[in-house]
Amino acid sequence: MIERFGHGGDLDTAAAEFGVAPDSILDFSANINPLGPPEGLMERLRQELHSVIHYPDPDHRELRKLLAQRTELEPSSICIGNGAAECMALAVLGLAPRNVGIVTPCFSEYMQLARQFGANVVAAQGGEENGFRAGTAELCNLLERTDLVFIGQPNNPTGLQYDMSTLETVLERAEETDTYIVLDEAFIDFIPPERQATMLPRLPKYPHLIVIRSLTKFYAIPGLRLGFAAAHPETIGRMKRKQVTWSVNRLALAAGECCLAAGETYERMTRERTAEERAFLIETLERDFGCRTWPSEANFILVRLPAPWTAERMQAELGRIGVLIRNCSMYEGLTAADIRIAVKDRKANERLIEAMKEVWPGGMRQ
Numbered sequence: 001m002i003e004r005f006g007h008g009g010d011l012d013t014a015a016a017e018f019g020v021a022p023d024s025i026l027d028f029s030a031n032i033n034p035l036g037p038p039e040g041l042m043e044r045l046r047q048e049l050h051s052v053i054h055y056p057d058p059d060h061r062e063l064r065k066l067l068a069q070r071t072e073l074e075p076s077s078i079c080i081g082n083g084a085a086e087c088m089a090l091a092v093l094g095l096a097p098r099n100v101g102i103v104t105p106c107f108s109e110y111m112q113l114a115r116q117f118g119a120n121v122v123a124a125q126g127g128e129e130n131g132f133r134a135g136t137a138e139l140c141n142l143l144e145r146t147d148l149v150f151i152g153q154p155n156n157p158t159g160l161q162y163d164m165s166t167l168e169t170v171l172e173r174a175e176e177t178d179t180y181i182v183l184d185e186a187f188i189d190f191i192p193p194e195r196q197a198t199m200l201p202r203l204p205k206y207p208h209l210i211v212i213r214s215l216t217k218f219y220a221i222p223g224l225r226l227g228f229a230a231a232h233p234e235t236i237g238r239m240k241r242k243q244v245t246w247s248v249n250r251l252a253l254a255a256g257e258c259c260l261a262a263g264e265t266y267e268r269m270t271r272e273r274t275a276e277e278r279a280f281l282i283e284t285l286e287r288d289f290g291c292r293t294w295p296s297e298a299n300f301i302l303v304r305l306p307a308p309w310t311a312e313r314m315q316a317e318l319g320r321i322g323v324l325i326r327n328c329s330m331y332e333g334l335t336a337a338d339i340r341i342a343v344k345d346r347k348a349n350e351r352l353i354e355a356m357k358e359v360w361p362g363g364m365r366q
């Protein structure tokens with residue numbers, strides 16, 4: 001199975017399975033900004049290379065200061081991690097929940113981390129009619145039975161957000177039930193600011209809230225690893241005490257400073273292109289192939305293939321011609337026909353459509 005480690009973007013496994021070179025694969029299984037990193041980032045990394053003879057700052061002071069300015073929080077409310085993934089691990093380690101709640105389908109790491117660090121997993125099933133989101137009552141019910149709940153905002157693999165009023169109800173109830181809420185906002189930067197249902201500015205109001213952000217997707221540096229968590233300073237303290245010293249390396253810290261200075265044009269262009277290309281893919285997949293899609297706000301799309309196609313077969317057929325998609329059949333609550341594709345640039349997106357036509361000429365609607 002290509003997703004043997006639970007994720008997309010595993011080029012080595014795909015290359016071995018499909019008999020192609022890893023760097024020849026057009027990867028739609030990881031959701032990375034097709035514009036690439038901001039201008040100047042590679043140059044900054046080249047300049048920074050000489051400094052790898054020194055240890056990184058174990059307290060990440062400069063980057064925390066910059067993030068504090070940007071988020072209008074205190075540096076003591078911020079913890080930098082080796083990707084959003086490390087921040088999630090630190091939340092589980094630092095808060096030591098006995099029962100962790102999730103709403104399926106969701107990012108597999110929530111369950112994986114809970115199990116890895118000895119917690120039970122309590123799952124609620126998101127309703128298909130509601131874009132696989134749980135209702136407010138179901139979420140509140142989940143809080144009663146758990147010490148920490150992960151919520152994808154927007155959720156992966158659906159790309160849908162909860163609205164602010166649902167989140168506020170849940171966060172207020174979480175204060176009463178003494179349940180931590182980890183809002184995973186790893187993909188929220190792809191949404192235009194006026195549509196982002198983010199709780200970051202309301203953080204001081206909710207001592208049980210932890211917001212996690214990633215820099216790897218929006219700024220296209222998944223190989224460097226960088227993310228951060230924002231929460232009450234006491235929660236951040238508990239998380240940081242579990243962090244391996246120097247887990248965030250010097251190059252990643254320098255890259256972070258550079259990404260935060262990327263500027264409005266890069267951010268706006270990324271969001272505009274994502275929206276345009278997502279609309280192009282959704283329209284083409286529905287019109288030409290009869291696929292069903294969900295109205296994602298992120299840079300990926302959950303797609304249901306029509307019968308007799310299965311995700312496994314589509315992945316294998318495309319893989320053999322060098323295009324990698326994410327098989328979503330193993331997500332709790334999804335079906336054998338479900339795939340997820342990243343939103344890339346027009347050239348790559350056209351190649352995906354062309355590749356699908358090659359392997360599926362009968363799928364073309366007249």
Ligand SMILES: Cc1ncc(COP(=O)(O)O)c(C=O)c1O
Pocket residue numbers: 007082083084085086107152155156184186187213214215216217222225226227
């Ligand atoms: C929903 C979600 N959150 C977090 C992550 C991890 O992000 P990072 O690369 O910053 O560790 C991923 C990676 O795919 C993801 O899909």
